[in-house]
Amino acid sequence: MTHHEDQENDAPTRPIRLNDKAPVFAARTTMGVRCLSDYWGKWLILFSHPADFTPVCTSEFIALEKAADRFRDLDCELLGLSADSIYAHLAWIQNIEERFGVQISFPIIEDLSLAVAEAYGMIDAFSTSTSTIRSAFFIDPEGIVRALIHYPMSVGRSVDEMLRVLAALQATSQGDLATPEGWQPGDKLLQVPPTTVEALRSRVPQATGNGRDWYYVESSK
Structure with a gap:
């Protein structure tokens, strides 16, 4: 040192x-x-x-x-x-x-x-x-x-959990995405919650089905 x-x-x-x-x-x-x-x-x-x-x-x-x-x-x-x-x-x-x-x-x-x-x-x-x-x-x-x-x-x-945590940290390293419960590499990621009314309204039209899909974005690599 x-x-x-x-x-x-x-x-x-x-x-x-x-x-x-x-x-x-x-x-x-x-x-x-x-x-x-x-x-x-x-x-x-x-x-x-x-x-x-x-x-x-x-x-x-x-x-x-x-x-x-x-x-x-x-x-x-x-x-x-x-x-x-x-x-x-x-x-x-x-x-x-x-x-x-x-x-x-x-x-x-x-x-x-x-x-x-x-x-x-x-x-x-x-x-x-x-x-x-x-x-x-x-x-x-x-x-x-x-x-x-x-x-x-x-x-x-659990070595598998250590690998999962590492992959999750890398997938969310830019700060604009998060991983849902039980996430595995290749699963869809989550958008971070909106902090303004405008951001919320711009995202809501993307909702489909039961209305929860608007949080999800493309699958991770």
Whole structure:
């Protein structure tokens, strides 16, 4: 991390919120040092896991790796993190390859000092353990946090849901569209609600059938 970056983007003193600037970092990973700036210009999902070698985390890593190309097709990189050492990370991914035939292709941050975990609020403030909760931060190409999801240690994440959220964020990134409940890529998007009488009246004639279709626009890609 450069001194300039540190001044420009100090870690927030409050929990990260939607549309915050993601805290910068420079950390050792299983694939060398990674900085937040390495991912500028593309999407990034930074996610934490409580500990290496645990059954839930192992199931998540296998599922994430199997979907890694789908994330990359959406111009998104994956970056894992836990408080375990780089040596534990390397032993774990080797174990995954030997036992399950899956090679992990994304880096995992070593965060023994908890610097990144604390900057991103990945540590439960009321826990006596330093294990990180299951957090996922969706960071856009400009380094802005567009979504964040926290799970307890006992609940595994859904990789399909992570892909769905990423696709939804990209489909609505211009701010004039939204996704309805249960939206999937290829489904119709919603127009944002009108804020003036004129805008409302210009849209109402488009209504058909039961009158609700006027909210919908063309299908997403």
